[in-house]
Amino acid sequence: MLKLCIANVSATARYAGLFRTSEQRAHFVLGKRSLTTLSERETGIINQLKETHEKIDDAIKRKDVDDLSHYVIYLRKLLHTLPVSVRHQVSLDHLSFTGSHVNGMLDIFSTRISKEDVNILESILRDCKDIYHVEVNTQFLQSALRNLVRTGRQVQAYALINIFRRPNLPFRPNSIHWQIVMKGLAGVGDIERVKEGLNIMKNGWPFPRTTHYQALLEAMLRQKDPPSVDEISGVLDEMHSLNLPYDPGITSLLERHRQELRELTDKYKTRRGPAITGIHVQAWLQELVKARQRGRSPFDIKLQQLRRKGFIPDERSLANLVSLSSTSTIEELQFLQEVLEVKSNVVVWSILIRNILAKTGIRNALEAYQAAKDNGIRPDAAMLHPLLRVLCSGRVGEPSEAILDRALELYKDLNVDTQPSDKHTTGRERKQGADTSVYNTLLRALASSSNARKYFPIALSLLENMRERDIHMDPMTSTSIAILLIRSASTFEEAFQAYEQLRSVKASALDAKGYAAVLHAFCSLPVRAKPNDENSVDKHAEFAIPPAKEYFKIVQDMRAQGFPKTSEVYTILLGRYAALATRIRDVADAKQRVTATADLYGVIEETRRHITLDAGFIPDAPLLNQLMDAYNRIGAMDNVLQVWKLLNSMGRVTNASVSVVFDACGQNRAPDTANAIFHDLMEVQFPLNRRNWNTWVECLCRLNRLDDAIKVVCHDMPAKADEDSQPDEETVRTLVLFASKSDRVEEVRSHIKMYLPTLLPDT
Incomplete structure (x- = not known):
């Protein structure tokens, strides 16, 4: 039964001193009335x-x-x-x-x-x-009936319960009310009123239970003339006809009063009603759903019919009924509880909340959640998570701070560890406290907030809670959360702290792909450089230099989990350094530019040492190309040539390698080196692609060899048989750009018009 407290409905407003004297006129405000x-x-x-x-x-x-x-x-x-x-x-x-x-x-x-x-x-x-x-409410009547029975006024209690059977009263007497009255009547041997009460129940609501028949047997056994065996048997037969379940209390009562009833009680013990399967119950619930659609009275009638077939409502059947009928109001749930005489458990309320979310939205669902708590339900993760998911969905932009704060308040409801678990569930005990899905939803929402100062520490505390509660996430979820938290950090120190906190939940939280994604996120973190920060590109730079120490600590953890160190580990970091080196070129202050370049050179060299000292690791061409490009971006020509020679010696020169070394020769004004490399490539008939040729043209232009560049574009490239070696618009644009610096644009245009008319740029 739904247990509600007697509540005094107070006024929403009080008007002090409204009426001063009988002669004075008082003023009165009624809602929106004037x-x-x-x-x-x-x-x-x-x-x-x-x-x-x-x-x-x-x-x-x-x-x-x-x-x-x-x-x-x-x-x-x-x-x-x-x-x-x-x-x-x-x-x-x-x-x-x-x-x-x-x-x-x-x-x-x-x-x-x-x-x-x-x-x-x-x-x-x-x-x-x-x-x-x-x-x-029901508790009100229950207290009144108990008081009457306790003070010896059983007849008055019987009269009172019948008053409540009248129409238009707040509620109807339920099984507990009738049990209180019948037990009281049985205590004074009032058989007639007990029988009358049973007839009322058999022909209406609520349906009688074994406890009500036990009261009848008690009344019979209290008579001066003891009942015959046939009379007792008649009561048991009636219970059987109603498909009431076996009750050991009745066996104990009969054996306690009449030893000669042993044979009768043995028969009662072994007598069973029809075999009821889950299929029967499901079909009956469908019938109840259809009856409820026709109104309250048809539902009562159908329930009475099903009770006679052996249907006994319980928490499982209530949960299934709420689900089948898509119940989506608290009032309807209260009706079902009252009529079925089953109190809703956490599973039932969870289904109701999901139904409300689907039909009327989060506001009404939160009201239902509060109602569940008011009725003594301790929320669990399955009940709370749908609310959190909708609250934190952030369909339009990031969740507001008000929503995040509300979500965190709801989360606190799951962290009350002093209460016992709710074991009255459908099939198995539901685990109390937050689970992976709850933490996943909250962490994603917190990490997406722009107010990192407020929510980043809270996110770390949630990870600590997960560690304490031994709650783990799968690698995909762990990776996603780690990336979100790292991106929400404001410093590399915070980002590394977030990574370590996630890893503390479970050391093996990340797989190989997860580590690669975390390393990439760590390197790509947009960190505003601090004044006097030794790792800053400059005091106004948008990005600071990713610290190699913390980066390789993550790599070390990856190795400890049994994942091999791949070239990707190094290319991620070197690629970031190369991008920062490009930014350095735009730093106006020469001193800052030199300092930043030196800093970058140091971390690139440290990365090279890691590669060199990595026992058993053989760098592939993409990694060496990335290393060479990083050196090139900071103007370290000697280092570029060292890597180029290594690639040559290993036979791993690629088209990307050629583009990098051509660009380095041009940027660092190294004509002899450029000629030697180009000659060697032609000698071995290395297949240059269009990108290589374009880079070579740019290299020649930077070396002030515009005539040679014109020859390459207008004669050498078109003479190649493969399509990927033919000049394109980018080739011509490069040539025209450098020609403009020496006032030779018209000359170049005339060559293009003659040999490559389709690529002639507009004036």
């Missing part, structure tokens, strides 16, 4: 209401049923003499009843339960919410 002036008559009625309220309080204290009856009726009449427009607000402000008031009235009227008292009590119950602003 200010209204009360008449003297209405003011007088309100004063009478206050006095009547006090007299009701006094009658409750004195337990005077006559006075209470009189003043309750009078108060209702007084209130209804006021205009409808002010009645509700007046009751809110001046009829401050509580659950204890209504409990007191119920207890007093229960002392005699006359016809007149029943009518008054029914009126009170119907008016509780609208006039007295008290929510009367």
